[in-house]
Amino acid sequence: MPWRDGWLPGDKDPVGKEREKEESDVVDQQEFNRHFMVSLGLFLVHSILLILLVSMELLKHFLFEAVFFSEYFWVHVTDNKSNHHATFEAETLPSTAKPFSPFTKAGIGSHIKATDVWDQKRRT
Structure with missing residues (x-):
């Protein structure tokens, strides 16, 4: 059918x-x-x-x-008592600073002695 x-x-x-x-x-x-x-x-x-x-x-x-980098660095510095932060102009970085590493945010902070930082802050 x-x-x-x-x-x-x-x-x-x-x-x-x-x-x-x-x-x-x-x-x-x-x-x-x-x-x-x-x-x-x-x-x-x-x-x-x-x-x-x-x-x-x-x-x-x-x-x-x-x-x-820009004209300022954000540098993380530690003394034995507490953490301190300081801002440096590129021309006034302490001589102990090593070249900045692009892979770490605090690339130069670990290479700066606390005494250099506080001397630098007193000068400005």
Whole structure:
């Protein structure tokens, strides 16, 4: 009984209707795949650009701002009684200071003696 498959005895071409429906489904699936691939490609491009931007900012922060430091250093110095902080201008750093390390925030602080710091503070 062919009418069980959606074909009634008065219809002219039940096979043609099925073929047309299958072709329409294939076209819809191809269009969906095309839109999906374009969306996925744009997402990947934006993700890569965002990762590059963040890594460049981190690189700039840790290397350029640390190596080409500003005119002031934040130096952490410890005497035996308490922690003291002092700000130095670049020209007035004590001679015991070693070069600044871009990988530590207190790169020069550990190389300065407390007496140098307090002498420096008394001079200014």
